[in-house]
Structure formats: structure tokens, C-alpha cells
Amino acid sequence: MSRLFLLRHAKAAWALPGMRDFDRPLDAAGITDAEATGIAMQAHGYIPELTLCSNAVRARQTLEGIAANTDTGRVLYFDDLYREDASGYLSIIRKSGNVSALLVIGHNPMMEDLALALAPQGDEDARATLHAGFPTSGLAVLRFPGNLSEAVPGTGYLEDILMPPGL
Structure with a gap:
């Protein structure tokens, strides 16, 4: 059995004039929420062996907030997690999936599309939350019967979704 943790980056500030979207930082609420997510991950025992993180500023800052409150394992950064679609995310996961617990920090709509494609079944409340939009x-916590290097759409089970307080 393996687990895939899909984390949408925390809330980002609006871009300032001349700022690239890639360089948008977290806003104050995003910083607080990232820290709360790290605390919740620790409390639930959702500890990755490996973290794959988008190189976008807001994703990296989300990782910093989480890492201040729980172990994130070894960390690798990918520009492709900023620009790829859900199938590109899956390709990256499969190439890195020789672990039993993998955290991916990325962007929407890719995270939502990937979670829904990989796990058509799961906890009823978690599925309802995800169908309302990936906050x-x-x-999203997905469980697979085998190794993540063999993950394909439809083979996962959505066992949980954690959201920051107040959402």
C-alpha cells in the first residue's frame, strides 16, 4: 500500500504590477493556513518520505510553513509542477513513486483534476468536498494498493481531505 498526498498551495497574494504569476508570494492568511496544514498533517500521521514541490514562490512558501510543523522527508523542486497538466503531474509522480508516502505541492486545476481522475471512489465527505473545489x-489523501510508480487513473481511493480551519 502507498499514499499520495496532493496539496494545493496556500492562498497567494495578487500579483503586483509587473510581477510574474510564478513569483506571487503567500498572503498572511496563506502563511497561517500552510502552518495549520503542517500541524494537521502531523496530528493525522500524514508524513511523506518524499516531497515534490513546484518551484513557484507560493508553493515553496507553502512547503516552508508545513515543514515548520511536520517532517516533509526529502524535497525535490520541479518547474514542471507549475506548467504541466494533470497527466504531466501523474508522470512526475510515477517517476518518483518508489516510496510509500509521497507529497506533491502544486497548483489548481491540476491538483483537483488529478485527484478526481486517480480516485473515483473514496470517503463520501472527502469526495463531496473535493467536488466542491480543491481549496x-x-x-487530499489518496491510497493505492501498490507502488505509486504504477499508479493509473481509477486505481486510488480518496481516504481523506484536510482543509485549513475556517474554510
């Missing part, structure tokens, strides 16, 4: 700082 910033939301963590």
Missing part, C-alpha cells in the same frame, strides 16, 4: 491549503 487552497487543501490536502
Whole structure:
């Protein structure tokens, strides 16, 4: 059995004039939410062996907030997690999936599309939450019977979704 944790980055500030979207930082609520997500991950025992993180500023800052409150394992950064679609995310996961617990910190709509494609079944409340839209700082917990390097759409089970307080 393996677990895949899909985390949408925390709430980002609006871009300032001349600022690239890639460089948008977290706003104050995003910083707080990232820290709360790390605390919740620790409390639930959702500890990855490996973290794959988008190189976008808001994703990296989300990782910092989480890492201040729980172990994130070894961390690798990917520009592709900023620009790829859900199938590109899955390709990256499969190439890195020789672990039993993998955290991916990325962006929507890719995170939502990937979670829904991988796990058509799961906890009823978690599925309802995900179908309403993958919230910033939301963590989808997917379980697979085998190794993540063999994950394909339809083979996962959505066992939980954590959201920051107040959402």
C-alpha cells in the first residue's frame, strides 16, 4: 500500500504590477493556513518520505510553513509542477513513486483534476468536498494498493481531505 498526498498551495497574494504569476508570494492568511496544514498533517500521521514541490514562490512558501510543523522527508523542486497538466503531474509522480508516502505541492486545476481522475471512489465527505473545489491549503489523501510508480487513473481511493480551519 502507498499514499499520495496532493496539496494545493496556500492562498497567494495578487500579483503586483509587473510581477510574474510564478513569483506571487503567500498572503498572511496563506502563511497561517500552510502552518495549520503542517500541524494537521502531523496530528493525522500524514508524513511523506518524499516531497515534490513546484518551484513557484507560493508553493515553496507553502512547503516552508508545513515543514515548520511536520517532517516533509526529502524535497525535490520541479518547474514542471507549475506548467504541466494533470497527466504531466501523474508522470512526475510515477517517476518518483518508489516510496510509500509521497507529497506533491502544486497548483489548481491540476491538483483537483488529478485527484478526481486517480480516485473515483473514496470517503463520501472527502469526495463531496473535493467536488466542491480543491481549496487552497487543501490536502487530499489518496491510497493505492501498490507502488505509486504504477499508479493509473481509477486505481486510488480518496481516504481523506484536510482543509485549513475556517474554510
